Structure formats: structure tokens, C-alpha cells
Amino acid sequence: KAGVTQTPRYLIKTRGQQVTLSCSPISGHRSVSWYQQTPGQGLQFLFEYFSETQRNKGNFPGRFSGRQFSNSRSEMNVSTLELGDSALYLCASSYRLDKSTDTQYFGPGTRLTVL
Amino acid sequence: AQTVTQSQPEMSVQEAETVTLSCTYDTSESDYYLFWYKQPPSRQMILVIRQEAYKQQNATENRFSVNFQKAAKSFSLKISDSQLGDAAMYFCAYSTGFQKLVFGTGTRLLVSP
Numbered sequence: 149k150a151g152v153t154q155t156p157r158y159l160i161k162t163r164g165q166q167v168t169l170s171c172s173p174i175s176g177h178r179s180v181s182w183y184q185q186t187p188g189q190g191l192q193f194l195f196e197y198f199s200e201t202q203r204n205k206g207n208f209p210g211r212f213s214g215r216q217f218s219n220s221r222s223e224m225n226v227s228t229l230e231l232g233d234s235a236l237y238l239c240a241s242s243y244r245l246d247k248s249t250d251t252q253y254f255g256p257g258t259r260l261t262v263l
Numbered sequence: 264a265q266t267v268t269q270s271q272p273e274m275s276v277q278e279a280e281t282v283t284l285s286c287t288y289d290t291s292e293s294d295y296y297l298f299w300y301k302q303p304p305s306r307q308m309i310l311v312i313r314q315e316a317y318k319q320q321n322a323t324e325n326r327f328s329v330n331f332q333k334a335a336k337s338f339s340l341k342i343s344d345s346q347l348g349d350a351a352m353y354f355c356a357y358s359t360g361f362q363k364l365v366f367g368t369g370t371r372l373l374v375s376p
Contacts, residue, residue, distance in 0.1 A: 190367075
């Protein structure tokens with residue numbers, strides 16, 4: 149079974165631009181979560197989508213948004229990019245069927261650099 | 264708010280030896296789940312082991328085992344027979360299930376021949 153895939157793997161943008169990152173979950177997984185990883189703040193939760201609805205949201209400004217499609221693929225959008233948005237963005241998927249067995253599996257990440 | 268603390272920024276071990284990585288957490292919940300993830304230089308986050316708080320038995324996965332002390336809110340990872348491929352950042356994480364993962368700051372494990 150294929151793992152979580154993320155595209156693109158690397159992105160370079162300039163301040164003020166917007167960017168869209170994509171995540172395809174493991175086949176059968178219906179939940180997709182996004183995390184931001186930076187040297188200063190570590191790993192921080194952005195949001196989770198399940199059945200095309202945002203279920204959980206982290207403490208990030210409204211410039212960060214996402215959506216999920218009917219095939220469970222998810223996109224994350226960051227508008228008006230700032231230098232501080234430079235980070236590794238990780239996507240994780242899970243079945244979200246049984247709390248006692250639910251485990252998140254991560255993709256390889258998208259490295260975003262804002263100049 | 265739940266917090267996860269990894270007090271060892273870096274640990275070193277020789278091949279074939281055993282090393283233990285520490286993790287403590289703070290929560291008022293009774294039902295939760297703990298994880299260890301490994302992040303090698305490729306940056307791909309890989310699940311190492313999972314522990315359910317309601318289970319008293321410590322989880323094991325081949326050379327990896329945990330020491331889960333619920334009362335002390337401690338969740339350490341023991342790696343036996345260390346291999347060069349074990350070199351990576353190790354993150355301890357907490358979740359109440361179907362919720363966000365809360366990560367510690369990580370421990371860098373160095374493995375020498």
C-alpha cells in the first residue's frame with residue numbers, strides 16, 4: 149500500500165505571495181492532519197480534516213487554510229506569505245474509525261522557503 | 264493544556280549498545296495515547312511505537328520498548344542492540360485520540376560504530 153504523498157516536495161516563494169500544498173493520504177484513510185515544523189517552534193498542529201470538514205484547528209492565523217476533497221485528498225493554502233512561514237509542512241493521515249487504534253502516518257513533507 | 268517534555272536534546276550510543284530516551288508529559292485526561300516517532304535526515308516522520316494509557320503492559324516493537332509510568336507521567340523509549348540506522352531525531356507525542364498530536368522538542372540520537 150502506498151504511503152502518504154505530498155507535492156511539491158520543495159517550494160520557494162517571495163513575501164506576499166500565496167502557496168498551495170497538496171497531500172494524498174494512504175488509501176482508505178479519511179482523516180488528514182497538517183503540521184508545521186520549524187527549528188524555533190518545533191512541530192505544531194495546523195488543522196485536521198475528516199469527511200471534507202475541518203474537525204480540529206491549531207493556533208495559527210487565518211492566512212492558513214485548508215480543504216479536503218471527496219477522495220480524502222487535502223490541500224493547504226497560505227496567503228500573504230511571511231518570512232516566518234518558511235518551514236517543513238508535514239501531512240499525516242489516519243483511518244479515524246476507532247480511537248483505540250487510530251494512528252497518524254506521515255508524508256515526506258513539503259519544504260517551503262519564503263524569500 | 265497538554266505538554267510534552269523531552270529533556271535530552273542529544274544522546275549518544277555505540278552500535279549494539281542500549282540507550283534510553285526520556286519523555287514526560289502533563290495532562291489531566293485519563294484516556295490518552297502516547298507515541299514515539301523517528302525522523303531521520305530524510306525528514307520523513309516514522310512511527311516507532313504506540314502506547315494506550317489504559318494498558319498497563321508496556322508496548323514493544325522488536326528492538327524498541329517503552330517504560331510507561333502513568334502515575335509519574337513518564338514515557339521513555341529503550342532501544343536495544345542499537346544500529347547505525349537508528350540515528351535520527353526522536354519525538355515523543357501525545358494525543359487524546361482523534362485529536363492533534365502534541366510533540367516534544369525531540370532528542371537527537373547519535374550512533375557510533
